[in-house]
Amino acid sequence: MPKAAAEEIEIAGHTVRLTSPDKMVFPGPGYTKRDVFDYYRSVSDGIMRALGHRPTTLQRFPDGIDGETFFQKRIPTRGVPDWIQTATIKFPSMRTAQELCPADLAHVAWAAQMGTIVFHPWPVRGDAPDHPDELRIDLDPQPGTHFGDVVSTAQVVREVLADLGWTGYPKTSGGRGAHVYIRIAPQWSFIEVRRAAIALAREVERRRPDHITTAWWKEERGEKVFLDYNQMARDRTIACAYSLRANPRATVSAPVTWNELPDVEPDDFDLRTMPPRFAKIGDPHATIDDVAHDITPLLEWSERDEKAGLGDLPYPPDHPKMPGEPPRVQPSKMNHANWEDKS
DSSP: OOOOOOEEEETTTTTOOOOOOOOOOEEETEEEHHHHHHHHTTTTTHHHHHHHHHOOEEETTOTTSSSSSEEEOOSSSSOOOOOEEEEEEEEEOOOEEEOOOOHHHHHHHHHHTTTEEEEEESSOOOTSSSSSEEEEEEEEEEETTOOOOOHHHHHHHHHHOOOTTOOOOEEEEESSSSSEEEEEESSSSSHHHOOOOOOOHHHHHHHHTTTEEEEEGGGGOOOEEOGGGGGTTTTTTOOTTTTTTTTTTTOOOBBBTTTTTTGGGGGGOOOTTHHHHHHHHOOTTTTTTTBBBHHHHHHHHHHHHHHHOOOOOOOTSSOOTTTTOSSOGGGGGGGGGGGOOOO
């Protein structure tokens, strides 16, 4: 059978060229490159609410999910349409890169044409790349737990946010976990926002310590849901709302309402089921930009915790050693005689 011809499609005032539209991307359900391309067009408002003007790392699969993959953090200087917008981001090493910064749906479609399946935006906007405007709470179920444990943890998160007078927006991860997003004013550094995330996570943990943990080291987590505070560290990203996930089922990281959350399963949302859902109910996160919260209360909680002996927690391994950070070695391998008390 001859290959389908390339097409030129007008999107958001730009011409996007779709090549090899019949290339297989998800062999199990039989989803092609055209299916992926059309999927992202079908959730246009939602994906742009999640990606708009955010520096974005692209997880590309040029030969489909069974082929090799790579994370593209730098947009090439050649062979890219002149309308593609980028933003300068800074890694923990303080090196910089020009990342895709989607200004409209044509940017998303272009990335899909380039074999992008998963979109990983930074929690910042391109015009303020050092000041997060999105506080992300990552609920990561550990072995021995299930999605029901994630849902119950999310409800505790909701309770804590309600005590603050804040609104959080939940979504499935597309895997076994879930995320809760909160818009914040872009006035604080990554270090400060990460401190706020730790303080929030510790308060959630206090309310259900038998089911929830902030322990960085896996050997200390047990059969609990881990609140991954390090998702707010610089250069850590999460698959955004409406992003496809690179698994055989082509699941979607799906925004849901708080009322829906107890009754959903991650596999409910995929490339085929999300477009009709979106057409019917719209985006459950449609009001996420209405309020940008002040994280001062969380920073006050952080100061309170520090005075009580609860200081910083370990950073991801690719980060430089940070002031006040505890030893970056798992407890079972630590020889305490070799470590000074830095408190």
